[in-house]
Amino acid sequence: PSLSSATSDGFLQCLWENIPSGLIYTQGAINFTDVLVSSIRNPRLFTNTTVRPLVIVTPTDVSHVQAAVRCGRANGVHLRVRSGGHDYEGLSYRSVRADEVFGVVDLANLRSITVSADAAAGPMSTAWVDSGATLGELYYKIAKNNPEVAFSAGICPTIGVGGHFSGGGIGMMMRRFGLSIDNVIDASLVNADGDLLNRATMGEDLFWAIRGGGGESFGIVVSWKVSLVKVPSTVTAFNIVRSVDQGAIDVLSKWQDVGPTLPNDITIRVIVQGQQATFQSLYLGRCSDLVPVLSTFFPELGMTSGDCLEMTWLQSAVFFNTWNLNVPVESLLSRGTSLSTFTKNKSDYVRRAIPKEAWKSIFPWLTMNGAGMIILEPHGGFIGAVPAGATPYPHRSGVLYNIQYIALWPTGSDGSAATRWISNLYEFMGQYVSKNPREAYVNYRDLDIGQNVVVDDITTFDSGEVWGDKYFAGNFRRLAAVKAAVDPTDFFRNEQSIPPQSMAT
Ligand code: FDA
Missing domain, CATH: 3.40.462.20 (Vanillyl-alcohol Oxidase; Chain A, domain 3)
Known part of the structure; x- marks a missing residue:
């Protein structure tokens, strides 16, 4: 639904009071378009008529993410979260509905990767990786620490960890080590109340849902703890x-x-x-x-x-993306995209x-x-x-x-x-x-297979089931029940977010 300018003014005012102004880009700001386009891959999703956010916030600290959620919630402005911007339908930064007023929380600055000290020694080691890191950065950091340690995820190195892990993560090692989500063992998430949770405090249902239930629906995942895998030299x-x-x-x-x-x-x-x-x-x-x-x-x-x-395994990560053995492994650190x-x-x-x-x-x-x-x-x-x-x-x-x-x-x-x-x-x-x-x-998001309908400010279960059955089959109902428990007002939503519906209804 469209918002009155009073509401969006209240939202922006709240952001300015709680987040450093240098991290807030409103539509009129000089750098707004540069920031918006920074991780867009697909010009189909960046045209003159593409519905743009009211504001983009680029947190440098988790407290900024929490503040953005609280400001949005208090003023009725929905947020979309972007990590690597590779969504095939651009749902992390644009809306299909012309009248939607929304903000974007862009996590590109939150991208630290901490490999556990025992990783140098070999397998069974772990890493914490922030959602704004790219797969290329993750691969590089792990392998530079120990070339016989790696992670199972997708092929394109500029993909963001946040969206990729939210949906699964298929790649060249999944037959041996599973999807990315099969190797996630903890996470930190900002929920619809702006609270920061980890696996123990979010509970196993929500922890289950964020590992593959698709981005956006359950909150903003700030960081993921993953098990690393052993590869030969x-x-x-x-x-x-x-x-x-x-x-x-x-x-x-x-x-x-x-x-x-x-x-x-x-x-x-x-x-x-x-x-x-x-x-x-x-x-x-x-x-x-x-x-x-x-x-x-x-x-x-x-x-x-x-x-x-x-x-080396790290060179293979470059090879599968470029089909070229002469491209240096440092290319994995490039976040540049082309339109x-x-x-x-x-x-x-x-x-x-x-x-x-x-x-x-x-x-x-x-x-x-x-x-x-x-x-x-x-x-x-x-x-x-x-x-x-x-x-x-x-x-x-x-x-x-x-x-x-x-x-x-x-x-x-x-x-x-x-x-x-x-x-x-x-x-x-x-x-x-x-x-x-x-x-x-x-x-591999595809809006042709179905899009949500919002009635009385809540996404309907029936509209979500059309596409949700294809992505999640028998798991869709459980996802809807988790959504009802953690975000009953449907604050985190987009054209294919999980609708809230408890099992009893
Ligand atoms: P983006 O930031 O656009 O987010 C995608 C979705 O997740 C959005 O709905 C967004 O709101 C949500 N989201 C993002 N960050 C979040 C967070 N921190 N918390 C909660 N929700 C969040 N896939 C694959 O499995 N294997 C592969 O090899 C490839 N290869 C590939 C190549 C190319 C060129 C592209 C463009 C895409 C792929 N993909 C892929 C698909 C890719 O995994 C998918 O698009 C991911 O969702 C992208 O994650 P980003 O963070 O980059 O996207």
């Missing part, structure tokens, strides 16, 4: 490209069975673009051990020692292998006008062994792989062919992917 990566003419369809068909069942320390994901499939792999070990395993389990790939690239490419993303999960004949009809989609790419991420292993209700991420046992559809178009060009392509392909794929619900990954 040398790992092996490869990129093997097969065109349709070289039998890509046969290899891909076989991959559907092999990818999710290989030993857990091998991950092979597939990127399909044009008439080519790129099989991209991380093995937590040496080339000489990998070659015999793949020639036994996956001879169709034709992998040989000539495909192997041996490197050159528009994107639209959607996702699916596959529980039954797609028949080879069907792949023959899928490949032509990749050369149509407006075609982008699809990425297939194998599950199974550790990630598949976690019970579906252990965290809100329900896509566990029985999932073969996740599909991400990506439409791209350059700035200045007309995106209608690309957006038509992605929605038509998604419709076509419905016959081959999981059903009832048709599952989707909350971190």
Whole structure:
């Protein structure tokens, strides 16, 4: 709902009284646009008509986060929280509703990473990482401390820890060590009353919900305590490209069975673009051990020692992002983003292998006008062994792989062919992917699958269930009950936040 200017004036006044003015950027401020755009990746979500926040606050201390929440609450102004700004629909900094007045709490300044002293000694160590840190900063800090210690999370190094951990965190080591959320052991969170809680004081229901229930809904997570994992000093990566003419369809068909069942320390994901499939792999070990395993389990790939690239785990984090071995590991510390490419993303999960004949009809989609790419991420292993209700991420046992559809178009060009392509392909794929619900990954946010309706200032359960069932399946009801217990007035909300509904109703 729109607010009277008196209300928003009261909110701003409260911020100025409680937070250093240098950390507050109102719409009229000279630096407002620079701060707003600082972590935006997708120009689709930054146009002349994009609904902007009334104010952006950039806390340098947890007390500023608490003050912002209390000021918002007291004046009826909702807040959106931004960590790395990579949300595929921009929900951390824009609203879909033209009349919404809201503030943004941008955590980019809260990004310290403290690796426990025993991490230098080896495994079983931990780290506290603030939400405003990026994955690249986390990887770098851990590995510089000890190159045989790492963390399981996503591929793009500029992703923010805050949003990523809130939704799951899938990456090249999840078959061995699980999602990021499977390795979170404590957190500090500012709730809708502005109180600062940790695992012990928030309780296990709320601690369960923030590990995968999607960002925004339950409060502002300021920091996360994670278990680090042990990796060998040398790992092996490869990129093997097969065109349709070289039998890509046969290899891909076989991959559907092999990818999710290989030993857990091998991950092979597939990127399909044009008439080519790129099989991209991380093995937590040496080339000489990998070659015999793949020639036994996956001879169709034709992998040989000539495909192997041996490197440190930290270098592999750079390699999977850049496909280039010459980029220095310090590049992981860069927070810079570019606004050159528009994107639209959607996702699916596959529980039954797609028949080879069907792949023959899928490949032509990749050369149509407006075609982008699809990425297939194998599950199974550790990630598949976690019970579906252990965290809100329900896509566990029985999932073969996740599909991400990506439409791209350059700035200045007309995106209608690309957006038509992605929605038509998604419709076509419905016959081959999981059903009832048709599952989707909350971190690949997609507003086409449903958006909240707010009635009497509270998000309705029914509107949330439409998309919530796809992201969370049987865990959605429990998420709604946690929301009802911790934020019954629905202060933390966006177009896909969890609606409050207690189990009894
Ligand atoms: P952003 O700041 O936009 O936040 C995302 C959502 O979480 C918003 O709703 C926001 O309000 C909320 N939120 C943010 N910080 C919060 C906090 N501290 N407390 C509570 N709520 C908070 N995913 C993946 O699993 N594996 C991968 O390999 C990739 N790769 C990838 C590449 C690229 C180029 C992009 C753009 C995205 C991905 N992703 C991904 C998806 C990514 O994990 C997802 O977009 C994350 O939510 C991004 O987190 P940010 O903090 O950057 O986003």
